[in-house]
Amino acid sequence: MTMEDLIAAARVSKAWPFEEARKLLKRYPDGKPGNVPVLFETGYGPSGLPHIGTFQEVLRTTLVRRAYEAMIGARPEDGKTRLVAFSDDMDGLRKVPDNIANKAVLEANLGKPLTRIPDPFGTHRSFAHHNNARLVAFLDQFGFEYEFVSSSDQYNSGAFDDALRQVLRQNQAILDIMLPTLREERRKTYSPVLPVSPSSGVVLQVPVEVVDAEAGIVRFTDADGTVVEQSALGGMSKLQWKVDWAMRWYALGVDYEMCGKDLTDSVTQSGRIVQALGGRKPEGLIYELFLDANGEKISKSKGNGLTIEQWLTYGSQESLGFYIFPNPKSAKQLHAGVIPRAVDDYWQFRAALPTQALDKQLGNPAWHLLRANGGFDAAEAPGAGEQLPVTYGLLLNLVGVLGADASREQVWSYLGNYIPDADPARHPELDVLVGTALAYNRDFVAPTLSKRAPAANEAAALSALDQWLASASPDTSAEDLQTQVYEIGKREEFGFENLRDWFKALYQTLLGSDQGPRMGSFIALYGIANSRKLIAEALARA
Template sequence: AARWAALGINFEAYGKDIADSVRVNDRVMREIFGLPPPSHVRYEMFLDKSGRKISKSAGNVFTPQVWLRYGSPQSLLLLMFKRITGAREISVTDIPRYMDEVDELEDVYFGRKAVSDKREEAKLKGLYRYCWLLKPPRAPSIHVPYNLLVYLVKVAPRGSETAFVVEKLKRYGYEVEGSLNELERRINYALNWVRDFAEIREARVEMGDKERRAVRELIKAIEGERDGEKLQNAVFETARKAGVPPRGFFKLLYRILLGAPQGPRLGPYMAAMGVENVAEALERALKAGRSG
């Protein structure tokens, strides 16, 4: 309360574990200092993936500095602003998802992604503005799925990662000119990730029976193929024969291979990734779905 009074604090968030202390200090402000207490917002615990409270005594703390080694300040602010009610399980492995989500918000903000519900659109645009501390950029940046950058960095020649990734993205159709500074920052995040973690966690992707059959057929169809255009056609043909909408099938494959609903042209990317690696990733996705 003395700090609030001395510094003229008029807003302070607090964790639910100190709610009683906040109530006492609010009363001290009113009855001792004769001043109104700050407005408050209560937030709950951050938990680790095992459900334990994140704390120094538990030895499971990771700091903002650690987050910023692998992700942008905007992704960290999204973590903070997206939801403040209810306990939340977080881990450094969430960073790729938050990085991609900032890009999705940017697409909404600049009108590149339509949202039919106007209230939802306003909420998402507001969230994006807060991720930039109410000073958003004037134009969107280059968007590359985090997992794609991680994969490209993994296979890049040591010491030449940035040049290798930039050249690959050009071949995939990304417009990198004018965005090199931002792209280099993103590549550096992915490079730190690859240096510090052996494997990126693959998210489980939900599939119906038709989708599962289509994925199995695609594994057979791409065997031994190296041509990007033929692989692109194989995806279309597999979806058509399986009775799965091609658009939805492509989105499913992007989620399996990149952890995002969209990305570079899929056929050339699969060729660069290697069909053996693609098949292994698809098999893992099928097994993960079955085990659930």
């Protein structure tokens, strides 16, 4: 594949990252003026820790970034784009998080900028610095290419001062945009600018009068009743959220930023404000939020969601990216039950990649995920075209039969029946999945596992299968085993209406599950002798 081939295919691809990237191509038909990199941004509120929503927003933004690079014929190292992970750490702390042990430190500093509050964990300069460090470590864990930018650094250093002066100049225009959107009581105290109290250090929610926009001077009444006249520049103020977002777009020159559906109104108002400042609203995507297993919105207070730590306990990082990839505008249920299929589907798409035509590759989620952290030709990237020696579903069935106390060593010993070179060092990605399969079985399968007794016709069919296995060679191939399982299920004497009923009986009586793998593959993996023991146990229950 040549760069010219990629450019041509990317510009007509209907995969959603390319659809989003085309907005930027339309925005800058001849490139961004001054040959400045196109700027992508993601935002982070450091009053809490990074989570699965943080991951999906940075991942999706990265996918659009790489799609845009493909469209203009740029490689990541060419510097045609930038991704800024922006921490809103100048924000005043409004509420003490529930998961903090030393809450007294935060309670004593409510309302102050997050970077001016002591770290309750005692490891960093401030509460925000602690959480920012967690964000950076989090993003680095997944190999994202980004630049970290702190809101406090921008305010305190004066980097935002010119943009703040423009906010002061357009104070009334911003009020005209915002006041109609607020409740009557809120209008009385609303100001685009939130001054920092010189006496308490708290970010104040009080009416503010602009005294001198060019000098950056404002007037307000402090909490103690003192009328204060001071600069709004150099970290002496912060902007209201929607104004702050717009100012950031204006000051940094942000070209693309996506957000969740819950911020739809903020996008609208901030877009109008940035225009009032003389800037341009970024391109972007409003994505749907995650739902729980019952289709209800995930809530931190309810704890009804799945954390990224939980996903990585039961599945792989790549499978999480794969599950997140499809249509961002559709809500996705996020629970442990979706993980096994996501793992296997990812590997199926990854294995197919090198054999696909270029247009098909660009619609393959694995192409985008392999390119996310660099690389030109995803079809030739390390790992493209690889297949797992066993599916994750089959691995889960094996672990389920071995029981909740199964060990990694036991699993690998059984994998030796199926893989010529069954060595964790030779198959590191499979070894990761062995560990996640053991955890998934322990927490979700073993507690509910129940093998039912076979009906009379099912017992007869199982006996026939056992008799055939008794004379089969231990190294009989999975395909030959599968063929024999089919043949037994088709015999009229056993009375199965269709093969589906026969396989369901095998899953429920031998594995304790309503669904399962190709039985030929399972028997080859578990071993003929061990499989006959399963049949004997099932027949004993009849």
